[in-house]
Amino acid sequence: MAELDQNIAKKLKKSGLTNKEAEVYAALLSLGGGFPSKVAEETALNRSTVYKVLDNLAIKGLVSEVEKRNKLFYQVENPRNVERYAQSRITIAKRQLESTQDLLPILEGLYKHSANKPIVRFFEGRDGVLQVYSDHVAGKKAYEMLAWSNTAELVKFLPEKFIRDYVKRKEKIGVTARGILPDTEVDINYNETVYKYVSKKVWPKIRNISNKVFPYQADITIYAENKVSIINFTRGTLAATIIEDKTIHDMMVMIFELAWQGVDLAAQKNRQDKK
Numbered sequence: 132m133a134e135l136d137q138n139i140a141k142k143l144k145k146s147g148l149t150n151k152e153a154e155v156y157a158a159l160l161s162l163g164g165g166f167p168s169k170v171a172e173e174t175a176l177n178r179s180t181v182y183k184v185l186d187n188l189a190i191k192g193l194v195s196e197v198e199k200r201n202k203l204f205y206q207v208e209n210p211r212n213v214e215r216y217a218q219s220r221i222t223i224a225k226r227q228l229e230s231t232q233d234l235l236p237i238l239e240g241l242y243k244h245s246a247n248k249p250i251v252r253f254f255e256g257r258d259g260v261l262q263v264y265s266d267h268v269a270g271k272k273a274y275e276m277l278a279w280s281n282t283a284e285l286v287k288f289l290p291e292k293f294i295r296d297y298v299k300r301k302e303k304i305g306v307t308a309r310g311i312l313p314d315t316e317v318d319i320n321y322n323e324t325v326y327k328y329v330s331k332k333v334w335p336k337i338r339n340i341s342n343k344v345f346p347y348q349a350d351i352t353i354y355a356e357n358k359v360s361i362i363n364f365t366r367g368t369l370a371a372t373i374i375e376d377k378t379i380h381d382m383m384v385m386i387f388e389l390a391w392q393g394v395d396l397a398a399q400k401n402r403q404d405k406k
Contacts, residue, residue: 146213147220155184155209164206165197191216218280221308249376257288263360263371264289264297270355273305277336277387280310280350283317284364286325295328307355308335311390313342339393343395353383 139160139369143153151174158173159165165173171181173332188194192212196203254262267276286294301308312318322334357377363370374380 140402143213147218147369148207149184151180152188155181156188156193159205160206164204166202166204168390170205181351204356219239222378249379251375252373253301254371254373260362260371261293262286262370263362264293265353266358266360266373267354268297268300268304268306271304272356273307274355276301276306276308277353277384278310278351279349279387279390280307280324280352281310281318281364282321283315285350286317288369294325296327298329298333300334307333309387309391310337311338311387311394313347314339314347315342318342339390340394349382353380353387356380359383 137157140150140157143156144150148156154174154176155170158170162173166180167178167185169204170176170185171178174181176184185196189196189205193208193216194205196285230285254260260278265285287340289297310321312321317324318338319336321337322331325336348364350360350364352360352362354360356374357380359374359376360379361372361374
């Protein structure tokens with residue numbers, strides 16, 4: 132294309148035509164009309180593409196087609212039609228804006244509803260799991276932490292300094308805790324090992340369950356006012372998830388309370404059986 136045609140094509144693009152439409156229109160304008168084969172030669176576009184573009188320009192009222200020598204010949208319509216096309220796009224845009232404004236209250240209602248969906252975050256590896264434990268004590272408000280945990284697996288990868296800072300942070304905030312742990316030696320002595328840095332007043336209340344009957348290598352912690360963390364300690368797949376949702380949090384609290392009572396009842400039955 133000649134330099135003048137290229138300049139015209141650039142300006143036509145700003146009027147709302149596509150790149151190919153602008154090139155074909157500029158070529159027709161320069162040629163004074165032409166057959167698709169000539170337009171293809173002028174624009175360096177393949178002939179099938181030129182036919183499609185010419186059809187689009189005809190639909191937009193920018194070019195017209197006539198039959199010459201039993202072939203379709205295309206010519207540019209009055210250049211004022213380019214202005215009318217641009218005006219029509221403005222009109223369409225205004226209508227779309229009005230439709231969007233009418234739809235906005237419905238969209239906002241749906242957005243508010245979707246905003247109530249749980250926020251789920253995923254973490255991988257040792258550093259990711261440490262981030263989860265840090266989130267347990269990231270707030271400033273006292274609360275009761277509830278957890279099922281295999282602490283024998285937990286203490287294998289938590290650095291001692293991290294443990295010390297973690298429990299001291301819990302003491303400072305005023306976080307109390309109850310936990311259901313396996314009956315392994317490490318889990319039975321969990322408080323003496325992990326909470327030795329703080330007052331016994333803030334030591335978690337622990338109930339132990341049979342590691343043989345309930346073996347698990349994981350940790351589920353219900354914390355803050357609306358969060359639940361799930362950590363997988365299985366070797367090779369150390370990973371964690373935080374679910375932030377008030378409904379799920381409260382449901383997990385109820386499940387924990389059932390489990391807590393169940394452990395207590397089971398312990399009472401065992402004591403009675405031994406008598």
